[in-house]
Amino acid sequence: xxxxxxxxxxxxxxxxxxxxxxxxxxxxxxxxxxxxxxxxxxxxxxxxxxxxxxxxxxxxxxxxxxxxxxxxxxxxxxxxxxxxxxxxxxxxxxxxxxxxxxxxxxxxxxxxxxxxxxxxxxxxxxxxxxxxxxxxxxxxxxxxxxxxxxxxxxxxxxxxxxxxxxxxxxxxxxxxxxxxxxxxxxxxxxxxxxxxxxxxxxxxxxxxxxxxxxxxxxxxxxxxxxxxxxxxxxxxxxxxxxxxxxxxxxxxxxxxxxxxxxxxxxxxxxxxxxxxxxxxxxxxxxxxxxxxxxxxxxxxxxxxxxxxxxxxxxxxxxxxxxxxxxxxxxxxxxxxxxxxxxxxxxxxxxxxxxxxxxxxxx
Numbered sequence: 001x002x003x004x005x006x007x008x009x010x011x012x013x014x015x016x017x018x019x020x021x022x023x024x025x026x027x028x029x030x031x032x033x034x035x036x037x038x039x040x041x042x043x044x045x046x047x048x049x050x051x052x053x054x055x056x057x058x059x060x061x062x063x064x065x066x067x068x069x070x071x072x073x074x075x076x077x078x079x080x081x082x083x084x085x086x087x088x089x090x091x092x093x094x095x096x097x098x099x100x101x102x103x104x105x106x107x108x109x110x111x112x113x114x115x116x117x118x119x120x121x122x123x124x125x126x127x128x129x130x131x132x133x134x135x136x137x138x139x140x141x142x143x144x145x146x147x148x149x150x151x152x153x154x155x156x157x158x159x160x161x162x163x164x165x166x167x168x169x170x171x172x173x174x175x176x177x178x179x180x181x182x183x184x185x186x187x188x189x190x191x192x193x194x195x196x197x198x199x200x201x202x203x204x205x206x207x208x209x210x211x212x213x214x215x216x217x218x219x220x221x222x223x224x225x226x227x228x229x230x231x232x233x234x235x236x237x238x239x240x241x242x243x244x245x246x247x248x249x250x251x252x253x254x255x256x257x258x259x260x261x262x263x264x265x266x267x268x269x270x271x272x273x274x275x276x277x278x279x280x281x282x283x284x285x286x287x288x289x290x291x292x293x294x295x296x297x298x299x300x301x302x303x304x305x306x307x308x309x310x311x312x313x314x315x316x317x318x319x320x321x322x323x324x325x326x327x328x329x330x331x332x333x334x335x336x337x338x339x340x341x342x343x344x345x346x347x348x349x350x351x352x353x354x355x356x357x358x359x360x361x362x
Contacts, residue, residue, distance in 0.1 A: 014357050017348060017349050018341075021345055023140075024136060025341075034116060035088065035091075037082060042069050042072075045320040045321065048319050049261065050312055052073055053100045054071070055098075074096050074113055075094055080327075080331060084327075092116075093341065098111075106346070106353075106354055108342065108355075108358070119334045123274050123275065123276055123290045126335045132171075137344075138158045165281050166247055174246055174251065196269070205258055243279050251278060253275070254266060254273070254275070259275075264293070280347055293330075295325075345358075
């Protein structure tokens with residue numbers, strides 16, 4: 001067993017804190033009336049997502065007839081099918097799998113994920129849930145950690161230290177739109193890299209609008225770049241480094257439409273989708289949507305993502321058409337979030353690398 005675990009830096013006190021954090025998450029969501037579920041990890045079809053690579057395998061039935069199968073990148077599609085069937089508020093803590101994510105401090109091909117969905121809620125309701133969840137974890141878990149400084153300064157103040165940075169988890173957190181963050185840190189008007197009057201996504205996000213700005217900044221440009229790929233260079237190099245130094249967690253909300261394949265579009269400005277991500281201490285920890293309920297629109301996005309998977313030479317997948325059928329039946333108004341448990345534990349145990357807080361076999 002020892003030879004199969006490649007983790008010379010494992011600190012068991014951090015692992016014990018991880019266990020307490022998992023207990024705290026469950027208790028918080030149980031207290032909120034959520035139902036815990038278990039969904040399949042091995043599935044015959046998935047939601048196509050061109051930004052990631054997925055694991056494939058072969059299932060043989062008892063007669064040795066082969067069938068292509070996939071390891072889930074998240075439990076999202078199955079949880080939404082349960083919502084359609086009327087399960088109500090639900091959550092799952094499970095393993096997920098994404099290929100090629102090796103040799104990185106905050107990524108792993110196998111990782112632990114929390115997803116929870118609240119019916120009759122929007123993404124800002126989920127943001128407030130997350131503020132309270134993190135504070136609950138702080139109260140229940142940090143007292144067991146020997147790897148962090150913990151201070152309470154009166155009611156409602158939750159202070160921790162992550163990699164030399166002071167992080168205040170008390171409410172309210174910092175809320176900033178992607179548009180505002182982009183304009184603040186790049187000094188480029190968002191209206192100059194998009195077409196606000198465009199009727200289609202292609203017109204709104206014409207790559208020729210953003211190319212001159214990317215070229216001026218010295219970013220890598222190729223003939224077949226998409227708008228999203230160029231925007232990500234700005235985002236990773238000029239936005240994320242600044243918000244990583246802020247002393248409170250950041251809710252970065254309303255992402256450009258090409259960057260939110262499963263989220264609803266904002267009625268006020270269809271260039272943006274109702275999505276947020278949580279950043280704390282430089283860690284991207286959570287990803288939330290107002291869930292798209294339009295089956296036809298979702299099917300169109302599936303087709304686009306399948307084309308992108310082929311263009312980017314990613315692993316070909318079988319699209320989950322049962323998910324489309326579930327949307328046709330009727331997904332209730334809801335919002336949900338995926339939280340990376342490993343990164344959350346990193347934050348609460350002051351771990352620099354993901355391998356410090358989980359057992360790895362690679």
